[in-house]
Amino acid sequence: MRRALLIGRFQPFHRGHLEALTAISREFDRVVVGIGSAQESHTLKNPFTAGERYLMIEAALEEAGITNVALLPIPDMNRNAVWVSHVTSLVPPFDVFFTNNPLPRTLFEEKGYKVQPIPFVSRSEYEGTTIRSQMLQGGPWEERVPPATAAVIRKLGGPERLRVLAGNDRA
Amino acid sequence: MRRALLIGRFQPFHRGHLEALTAISREFDRVVVGIGSAQESHTLKNPFTAGERYLMIEAALEEAGITNVALLPIPDMNRNAVWVSHVTSLVPPFDVFFTNNPLPRTLFEEKGYKVQPIPFVSRSEYEGTTIRSQMLQGGPWEERVPPATAAVIRKLGGPERLRVLAGNDRA
Amino acid sequence: MRRALLIGRFQPFHRGHLEALTAISREFDRVVVGIGSAQESHTLKNPFTAGERYLMIEAALEEAGITNVALLPIPDMNRNAVWVSHVTSLVPPFDVFFTNNPLPRTLFEEKGYKVQPIPFVSRSEYEGTTIRSQMLQGGPWEERVPPATAAVIRKLGGPERLRVLAGNDRA
Amino acid sequence: MRRALLIGRFQPFHRGHLEALTAISREFDRVVVGIGSAQESHTLKNPFTAGERYLMIEAALEEAGITNVALLPIPDMNRNAVWVSHVTSLVPPFDVFFTNNPLPRTLFEEKGYKVQPIPFVSRSEYEGTTIRSQMLQGGPWEERVPPATAAVIRKLGGPERLRVLAGNDRA
Amino acid sequence: MRRALLIGRFQPFHRGHLEALTAISREFDRVVVGIGSAQESHTLKNPFTAGERYLMIEAALEEAGITNVALLPIPDMNRNAVWVSHVTSLVPPFDVFFTNNPLPRTLFEEKGYKVQPIPFVSRSEYEGTTIRSQMLQGGPWEERVPPATAAVIRKLGGPERLRVLAGNDRA
Amino acid sequence: MRRALLIGRFQPFHRGHLEALTAISREFDRVVVGIGSAQESHTLKNPFTAGERYLMIEAALEEAGITNVALLPIPDMNRNAVWVSHVTSLVPPFDVFFTNNPLPRTLFEEKGYKVQPIPFVSRSEYEGTTIRSQMLQGGPWEERVPPATAAVIRKLGGPERLRVLAGNDRA
Numbered sequence A, B, C, D, E, F: 001m002r003r004a005l006l007i008g009r010f011q012p013f014h015r016g017h018l019e020a021l022t023a024i025s026r027e028f029d030r031v032v033v034g035i036g037s038a039q040e041s042h043t044l045k046n047p048f049t050a051g052e053r054y055l056m057i058e059a060a061l062e063e064a065g066i067t068n069v070a071l072l073p074i075p076d077m078n079r080n081a082v083w084v085s086h087v088t089s090l091v092p093p094f095d096v097f098f099t100n101n102p103l104p105r106t107l108f109e110e111k112g113y114k115v116q117p118i119p120f121v122s123r124s125e126y127e128g129t130t131i132r133s134q135m136l137q138g139g140p141w142e143e144r145v146p147p148a149t150a151a152v153i154r155k156l157g158g159p160e161r162l163r164v165l166a167g168n169d170r171a
Helices: A015-027 A050-064 A080-090 A102-110 A124-137 A147-156 A158-166 B015-027 B050-064 B080-090 B102-110 B124-137 B147-156 B158-166 C015-027 C050-064 C080-090 C102-110 C124-137 C147-156 C158-166 D015-027 D050-064 D080-090 D102-110 D124-137 D147-156 D158-166 E015-027 E050-064 E080-090 E102-110 E124-137 E147-156 E158-166 F015-027 F050-064 F080-090 F102-110 F124-137 F147-156 F158-166
Strands: A003-008 A030-035 A069-073 A096-098 B003-008 B030-035 B069-073 B096-098 C003-008 C030-035 C069-073 C096-098 D003-008 D030-035 D069-073 D096-098 E003-008 E030-035 E069-073 E096-098 F003-008 F030-036 F069-074 F096-098
Touching: A003 A015, A015 A030, A015 A050, A030 A050, A050 A069, A050 A147, A050 B080, A069 B069, A080 A102, A080 B050, A080 E080, A102 F158, A124 A158, A147 A158, A158 C102, B003 B015, B015 B030, B015 B050, B030 B050, B050 B069, B050 B147, B080 B102, B080 C080, B102 D158, B124 B158, B147 B158, B158 E102, C003 C015, C015 C030, C015 C050, C030 C050, C050 C069, C050 C147, C050 D080, C069 D069, C080 C102, C080 D050, C124 C158, C147 C158, C158 F102, D003 D015, D015 D030, D015 D050, D030 D050, D050 D069, D050 D147, D080 D102, D080 F080, D102 E158, D124 D158, D147 D158, E003 E015, E015 E030, E015 E050, E030 E050, E050 E069, E050 E147, E050 F080, E069 F069, E080 E102, E080 F050, E124 E158, E147 E158, F003 F015, F015 F030, F015 F050, F030 F050, F050 F069, F050 F147, F069 F080, F080 F102, F124 F158, F147 F158
Parallel strands: A003 A030, A003 A096, A030 A069, B003 B030, B003 B096, B030 B069, C003 C030, C003 C096, C030 C069, D003 D030, D003 D096, D030 D069, E003 E030, E003 E096, E030 E069, F003 F030, F003 F096, F030 F069
Antiparallel strands: none
């Protein structure tokens, strides 16, 4: 059985993520999706809890008929030298680690793992930033996420939460 | 959609756990199984990593034909007063929390969650202790776990790891 | 008995804070003041330890004849999803949480607490920034804090500490 | 102004503690009482949150007419070499540290602080253990705590919580 | 250049440790000695700080004329799955890891490192326990440690500290 | 015996550091060099692990014939009020703490330690930033570090790592 691992923050899950998962889920028997920075929530950069992000991705996968993907929260470790051991102790063994970001790619490659670029998604973080910005300012964020995800985000009051957080000065 | 949450350490996953999941998975649309103390491994009490426990449970669920269970690692928080918030931020919303242990029951009930006893399993921790003890001493542990789980444990070298750890004096 | 909770960093405690406490202390039997980010000190943003901030506030309350306020250090939790549980486990029960900042307001409201704006103080953080900046540059910071607080800050060598820290490049 | 510091876990606050505070509060202008292991709760050894312990002590002090005592939560640091710096950064300056326990006495004395034994209370931890044991088994625990504290504990359901926790096997 | 790594708690450093280092230092160009549980001190099991243990070992090495050993504090990680990555990020690369304890042996072997038993020392932890016990009870602990180490321990007041700690009931 | 303590991040170790160590090592019997932020690696600001920095400094000291310097990793504590206790528990006693940075100077001076400026190096952090920037952009970084250090950095693939990390967008 061949398994792929892909880690993202999914703040929020968007169409680029779904395209990538669609492609990878066809190539592999199982895909483990790590919901990264799982401990983060209620900030402009990380508005949604890991549980909320789980809902968004689960809904999109169902809508797309993808059934071989497992979602796992992965809290940050904040220590690059042990991050790979941290992740690999939390997930089942995998054959390929998918990422387009240089730091995780370097860390996994240094430990001898096979790393491949995520298809279709060049730089998903930029997309996430754009979508959060549109949520905040009333832009057409819904076009950029799968319909089922949009429904979850609306139900969670995502744009309202972002607008509240944008006014935050606690610190 | 009705969802149940059940958290255990699953060191290892055993027949009692499987019976409980079989029953709960019939009653609910989805069951979230939290792999507790996810950060622990390589001790006599917690020999297996969260990823290894994932493999054990996944194999047993497939063998049993159960398809509506999701497995999520839940690291400890070591602070009872915030444990419920910790858990609920990592998992999707749920209708019932299943446990037979008094501490999690109390903590969830104090926060207003609905808690029910796990059917079929009275005190799974006692069972876990017995199985680990049998692994260590060469007893018939395999009878107590689902066949597919036994195969995963053998492949992981579970009894060997326990015997090595039993000789440990670092601390 | 009605109790209010108000949390701030008080870097330093200023006249706006005192006006607010004066008003709230008349309305409630007891006021709990949480000294937030209690673990922080010796930075430009958080120059004073929690113990030093305790001295500043205690002196101002005595000067103002306010006797129903208790001061409690509240360390940060750095995890928004559990922050409310963290705070509420450290303080006695309260009827109203006072804040003008969106993040704590949202977090407490999401958990069902009653939240009210702090009277007289619109955005105390801006005021704190201004005062620290004046301390650093020799401006008239003393006018902005209660006289008894100014005396404590002078005795602690507050402006000198800030000037030293402004030269810091360790990191 | 002379200030004393006394730290205890107060699980629960008992008559020995009150006698000690009565004596110390007469000798000093102010007494700071640190509620130690503030992050602990819901265990057999530490059943009550810091906030709940605050209520117990506050009630007893009011009943006794003691008005110069301040209560502050002190979380554990779990590193003896930095514990004194941790504590002293959270509390206002003090003249004498009161303790009957050898570890804190040693740690504070090594850093040059003046340490005195707590009057009237020889080994308060033993007393705490006895009281918790009586709560658990239905013994006459109420005689050992101030009446106002007993009322708080009853209202919090202290004995019930201990009995529930005594059945715990999560770990 | 061939380098060896050896990690111990050295509470305290004793003759068995010195014999082992003497032998290993002849076989390797450099020996890195990790002072484990570096964050611990002032307990019966870990009475001495990492800095104090540094002094003990440094003195013994000088007395023995060993010049190719480097001493490094290694704090605990409390997570077995990442412990090897933690250690290897703090020390220079090494050819052989020396240990007689099963847990570190297993962890390093699982990651593919070469592990050898420490010569002359079968179970150093037992020896450490005996020496601490003799310090506490006035036994002939000095015979069991190198003379220069004994001098350091006496100067640090080691036996006195242990006797004070033995009376501790804070917790 | 007179001992000096000097702490730096050494990202990377450069000629200014070596000049300083040369001078200090002549004045003192022993010099302890703390490799600060030891837990950091694989970032643009802290590209190298503590173990890699150990190699760089060790090589330069050998090349310079300096034999009385010991290298110790010092992880961050992220709490200024306890930082001095943290450091002093990990290192042997010292007579003078050398630093040119205001924060550590203030923290050590407040605790009563003797602090002196590092000779020859005015602001080593600026130098480190420049060298990392040159590594990234192909500038003449090798001139700024001791030859033996340059060899270690080349062998570690330092410039390549920085260029990879510069493309990072995980966060």
